[in-house]
Amino acid sequence: MASLTELDFAFSPSFSLERYKFLAPQFHRSFSIKPPFRVSTRIRNHQACSFIVTKPSKIREFRLFMSVELNQFLTSDDEDEMSEGFFEAIEELERMAREPADILEEMNDKLSARELQLVLVYFSQEGRDSWCALEVFEWLKKENRVDKETMELMVSIMCSWVRKLIEEEREVGDVVDLLVDMDCVGLKPGFSMIEKVISLYWEMGKKEGAVLFVKEVLRRGIAYAEDDGQGQKGGPTGYLAWKMMLEGNYQDAIKLVIHLKESGLKPEVYSYLIAMSAVVKELNEFAKAFRKLKGYARAGLIAELDMENVGLVEKYQSALLADGARLSSWAIQEGGSSLYGVVHERLLAMYICAGRGLDAERQLWEMKVVGKEADADLYDIVLAICASKKETSAVSRLLSRMEVMSSLRKKKALSWLLRGYIKGGHFNDAAEALTKMLDLGLCPEYLDRVAVLQGLRKRIQLPGNVETYLNLCKRLSDTSLIGPCLVYLFIKKYKLWIC
Secondary structure, rough: OOOOOOOOOOOOOOOOHHHHHOOOOOOOOOOOOOOOOOOOOOEEEEEEOOOOOOOOOOOOOOOOOOOOOEEEEEEEEHHHHHHHHHHHHHHHHHHOEEEEEEEOOOOOHOOOHHHHHHHHHOOOOOOHHHHHHHHHHHHHHHHOOOOOHOOOOHHHHHHHHHHHHHHOOHHHHHHHHHHHHHHHHOOOOOHHHHHHHHHHHHHHHHHHHHHHHHHHHHHHOOHHHHOOOOOEOOHHHHHHHHHHHHOOHHHHHHHHHHHHHOOOOOOOHHHHHHHHHHHHHHHHHHEEEEEEEEHHOOOOOOOOOOOHHHHHHHHHHHHHHHHHHHHHHHHHHHHHHHHHHHHHHHHHHHHHHHHHHHHHHHHHHHHHHHHOOEEEEEEEEHHHHHHHHOOOOHHHHHHHHHHHOOOHHHHHHHHOOOOOOOHHHHHHHHHHHHHHHHHHHOOHHHHHHHHHHHHHHOOOOOHHHHHHHHHHHHHHHHHOOOOOOOOOOOEEEOOOOEE
């Protein structure tokens, strides 16, 4: 709707309850609208003008529509082109002596498409009968006389009514009633009106109103399109959760979906997947913040984290993982086997962000079982996580894939393995991995070689580390990756240095 030319006009219905009963029973509110719509190419831009329709005739002289404030005005040529049928239709509709459909049916041949649009605009004014605007549109729909421009007009009117309701902080039930009425008259815009309403609440800073609106839509079981025609699945819960995610409110998105589900409502299945994505995002942001915190501690800028704080960190992370597991269970229960792959994919991302190697490895095999093979890079990342925690069995299983790998892929996998050992402080294992790369004819990266040697040197006084360090130096020297080096060893018992 943002691409349409915007008009500014106000609307407040005043209609007969007796006549209203023929329409949907929910439409009985007072609204104001500012719809974006271009009535005609002959309506020209103008600042601070009013929409004028004046024509002396035998019916009556129409006065200035003071309640309609437009940024466009009607030219005198347009006035001359309006037929007597247009003014007669307005007169008859205002009398309310007969149903609008009967009047329009009788005058069908006398009104052009443009004049019918102007009838809609006329009855959308403040103080006019809004019921007539809906009845006119319904009749146009039944007569197959709703073209693209007329549809845009009515959609803009409805959107503006909704906006006014939200601005006036009316009950969400009133907004939902309006959407029901829209459906009753056959108004089918090319986008989700439910998502449009959520966006209006959000843009006006009424976020709690957006939550209440979604709850009301779910409570009433209002139908919504789960596919936007471009293969994208959605719904009110997922759309609102997505809006929260865009602002970085990942926890709010997670809590929203879980709260609605546990309240006995039925969020759409794809909202669980969106909430799982929010869990991944929150875990990732949390991990980055925690790494930064540990960096400050190493630099001496803050005190080291005590056991209590470490426990709180682990508790928060575990709670997020529990939420993700619960969401995945709901998604599989309600979505069936078609969602197995994408659910395991999100679970994999969650466990990777949380540094849970064994859980992440299990998801890799689960994905393989359901026919959704993970990328090779994901296998390497999980391999590094397992190496950092020295999960020997998992490392062996993940390395079993190397037999069918190319040399380039082998080097990449072993580099991740090496870096995992370095991160976990397992330098003897890192030395073995580096040696294995050399045995396979692969050249480890310079920084990886230096990191392993420095790590071993710091621990050279520990039992067994001297031999590991010397053997690695000799192996690297044999392959011309380091130059000759002298190693000094102090034997404390004999107070002797050996070169």
